[in-house]
Amino acid sequence: MEIGVKFCGGCNPRYDRGRELTALKGKFPDVTWVCGSSDQVCDYWLVICGCSRRCIATQELLVRKKILLLESPIDFQKAVKQIKKDQRSRGKQERKALTVGDEAAMEKKVTKEVVEAFASLTGDYNKMHMDTEFASRQWFQKPVAHGMFSSSLLSSVMGMKLPGDGTILMEESSQFQKPVYLGDNITAKITFHSYQEERVFYIGTFHGVCTNQNGEIITEMKAKQMMMKHLFQVKEKGE
Known part of the structure; x- marks a missing residue:
């Protein structure tokens, strides 16, 4: 599975985005993480915002599954559940x-x-x-x-x-x-x-x-x- 990561400008972050991302990555050691390459196709893109303003463009992101907008630690927890669910599904049906x-x-x-x-x-x-x-x-x-x-x-x-x-x-x-x-x-x-x-x-x-x-x-x-x-x-x- 490939997951892309894109941060907003960080003008008004209300939580430690780097710490949350590090914790999330630690839960998925088998994932290929893509950073700094918006033109790559990924299964998921994590668009990490510092607040609810979401001042970041996502139109150019190429995704197979879904773009996940993360603006709080709770959103990171939801992303973990979503990715784990997808991994379980993939385990049942591998690519032919x-x-x-x-x-x-x-x-x-x-x-x-x-x-x-x-x-x-x-x-x-x-x-x-x-x-x-x-x-x-x-x-x-x-x-x-x-x-x-x-x-x-x-x-x-x-x-x-x-x-x-x-x-x-x-x-x-x-x-x-x-x-x-x-x-x-x-x-x-x-x-x-x-x-x-x-x-x-x-x-x-x-x-x-x-x-x-x-x-x-x-x-x-x-x-x-x-x-x-x-x-x-x-x-x-x-x-």
Whole structure:
């Protein structure tokens, strides 16, 4: 955990701010303390005021959790409780470690019920998907699953496995190589390709491939995911 510290000008301090901060730091030996660098992203910023006037700017502070305004010893006690509570929560849910090159996959059998459920969810009842007689007279000669169905399988892998809980889809493009028919067994696989680091999150690039039971590629996807730093820890392969 990183905690930043910023003092007001101290024109009229009503208590010993340095002593209170020293006592607070002593309770958290594992914390990384940041002083004198307002442009660094921290989990918390402690804005230490000498009185209730709070004559200090906080707009430029970059924070993952919260800015805590401390203007009395009682506020320091509240800050201790807040930080301890956060540490207990972090102990229960550590950041997920991701390495470039990681892979994850899932399998799905395409049934009539699955296609009907997808149509109901999206409102897409195109006869190419739903009407056997109509589809038999078209190019593929039988009903095909929605193209976005296979893309949604890849999205499910990203949402549930890689990166997993908390990720947010930012961008996606898909190419549909072959049709998906009723009875097909689809394997959707995601690979973590690369990432870009921002101040409070990573932008991960992921490549996805869906294959059928014959090993044929039916769908290829490229996607970008936002991964918050308090949820994910990312590194290159070999680091």
